[in-house]
Amino acid sequence: MYQGKVVFNIKEADNIYLLGIEAPKKILKSFKPGQFLKIKIDKRFDPLIPRPFSIHAIDENILYILYQVVGKGTKALSEIKKGEIIEFLGPLGKPFPKIKNYIICAGGIGIAGFGFLLQKSVNKKDFYPPEKIFYGAKTKNELVRLPFLKKFGIPIKLSTDDGSKGYKGLITDMVEKELKKNPQIILACGPQPMLKKIAELGEKYKVKTYLVMETFLACGIGFCMGCVIPSKKGNYLHLCIDGPTFLAEEIDLGFLS
Amino acid sequence: MDFSVNLGLLKLKTPLMLASGTWGLGENLDKFFSLKEIRENIGALVTKGISINPRKGNPPPRLFETPCGLINFIGVENPGIKEFKKSFLPKIKKFGIPVIVNLYGEKIEEFLELAKDLKKEKVAGLELNISCPNVEKGGIYFSYDPKIVSELVRKVRKVWERFLAVKLSPVGPVYEIAEICEKSGADAIVVANTYPALAVISLKPFKILQGGLSGPAIKPLTLRLVYEISKKIKIPVIGCGGIISGKDALEYLLSGAKAFQIGTTNLIDPRSAIKIMRELKEFKNGLCDKSDTC
Incomplete structure (x- = not known):
């Protein structure tokens, strides 16, 4: 350590x-x-x-x-x-995939890891910036770090459950509108119901969808096998060594309640 | 300072062993330690439980944290003996420390098949996991049935001439099982595995997780077992339960253990072995005797 x-x-x-x-x-x-x-x-x-x-x-x-x-x-x-x-x-874990022409969808504290991606994609060398960022939270107060996120000049679409800022409703509604116009790769992190909806949208609009997952984990380095995510093939993926970002099509979505 | 210990057929450079399931199959030891550190600090590596066929393990959730403890419900996820021998053993042998293979079977025959399969391999010893269900006896745990444990240890002993340890469950007829292991030819016993435990993971709907409890929470319980058992038998007792510091390790050694295993602490910090051995040395040198942080 x-x-x-x-x-x-x-x-x-x-x-x-x-x-x-x-x-x-x-x-x-x-x-x-x-x-x-x-x-x-x-x-x-x-x-x-x-x-x-x-x-x-x-x-x-x-x-x-x-x-x-x-x-x-x-x-x-x-x-x-x-x-x-x-x-x-x-x-620990694997970096985000090196993708181009994609959108970010973040729900609540799911925004946390994308700040570093924006920083590292400025020079378009190892990582590429997203086309748009969709960021939703319960209320205006919980939409955090906006000045920092806006610095990168990427369009940010906001939503809140109570309508106190941006679109009133779920961020996934805004993502669907975008996909209808312009189907593109999605990279999403947030609560499980949001991830499940994003995976469904990915399937509906036939776009590659990456989900950043979360579980309780212990070692974080593949020793204890505690942090499993069920795969579509019927075996288990290990969040700490195979993830935390997974292709939605690889995951058994029944796991996302 | 000489820390070597003699466990009968097995001599260890230090009394510290890495407990089964807490370093995977051990293939990544050199990612966290230099070879010198491995050889100077780690007496032996005990592999994750190996079964005949690959096991995919249990569905999630597999972990639940309790105050000072961790409940696990992993389900012996492992690639099976064939893959272990092919892809893992060649790598872990190169570290130059004794490798002890933890065997998982649900029938006596399975343990025997695994032991025979490892005879030609360069492994220092076997550790039998008897906290598994015996499918031939309706799924009752081996560790609850002294007769079956006696038969198991005797039969494995016949086919395995190197170091043979039995990892006891801390529940059931523990003292009787310890004596039976000695009579049946085991070289050492490991006291003990995790404690059967239950966590309520959701109140509504009511959801539980049943698994094995480990970590500092269990140390006083296992320490008592080690103290009592080591007075009853002559073969070495290897203490295993909640060791997180050099002081914990020393408590086990003074309570009758000849060696000790560290488990949950590896999941907190993969370099725990170095810290624990350093603290143990400091205790031996009298530098640490008043501190409760060592």
């Missing part, structure tokens, strides 16, 4: 935080968009297992983690103060 110093851990919205970790550049250089890391949150073994997070951005020697408090681990993380030292392991 590597050590990093917390340089900020600020509240972006209700239950959503942005954590900055100062770490050696050499280590951060090895991270690619789509990969994740595990952060050891408590030294007293509760929570016991380090938690996985996607990489929101990297600026020089600062690693940005955008996270939502959803349980014991993220609650404890939100209480970590500036100046504290934390341990992390990474990069």
Whole structure:
């Protein structure tokens, strides 16, 4: 595990935080968009297992983690103060696929990992920028990091469940409108019902669809076999080594409830 | 400092063993350690459970975290003995530490077939997993049936001349099973496997996960078993349960274990073995005796 110093851990919205970790550049250089890391949150073994997070951005020697408090681990993380030292392991998992002419669909905190993709696709060398970003959340307050995301000059379509900003309704409605006009590859991350809908849309409009999945995981490096995702073939894929991004057609969608 | 231990037919450079299922099949050891670190710190590698045929394992969810513990329901996912010998064993042999293959069978015959199949291979020993259902006895766990364990160990002993350990379940007639393993020719026993546990993963609808509990939560329970069992038998006891620091390891050694296995801690930090051995050395040097963080 590597050590990093917390340089900020600020509240972006209700239950959503942005954590900055100062770490050696050499280590951060090895991270690619789509990969994740595990952060050891408590030294007293509760929570016991380090938690996985996607990489929101990297600026020089600062690693940005955008996270939502959803349980014991993220609650404890939100209480970590500036100046504290934390341990992390990474990069883990496979990077995003190197695709062109695609759209991003993010639901809620699912936006987190796409910031780093935008950063790394500016020079169109290893990764390419999306044509459009579709980003939905429950309310206006939960649409976070918009100034940062807008910096990249890519059209962003927003939606909220309550209509407090952007289109009132589900982001998948907006994605469907787009696909009707212009079928293109989808890269999606968000809650399971959203991913399921996106997979259905991908099938309907016959476009390649990539889903960024989430499960509880322990080792993150293929040792424990704990983080399985059922495949269409009837076997199991392992999120930490085969993912976290999967082609929707490979996954047994019954898993996405 | 000499940390070598003698487990009868097997001599280890250090008392630390990597527990089954917590380093996969061991093929990635060199991604996280240098060869020197492997040889200086890891006494032996115990592989994930190997069965005759490939097993795809259990459906998700396979994991649930509890206070200071982890419940797993993996289901011995493994590629089967043929693929293990072909694609994994050649690589892990090169690390230069003893390889102990954990065997998973649901019939005595299956254990025998696996043991015979490994006779020509360069493996240092076998570890029998008896926390599996015996399909010939209606699925009752081997570990609940002293007669069956006796038959199993005796039969494997006849076909396997190298180091033979039995990994006990912490529940059932544990003390009787330990004595039976000794009488039946085992060289060592591993105390113990995970504890049968249950987690409620959803209140409404009511959903549960049943699996094996590991981690620091179980350490006092297994430590008690090690202490009691090591007074009853003469063959070496290998302690396994919730070790996360050098102090934990030392507690096992002082309670009667000749060696110890680390499991869940590998899932937290793959380099745990180095940290635990460093702390154990510091304890032996008297540098760490007042600290509760080692």
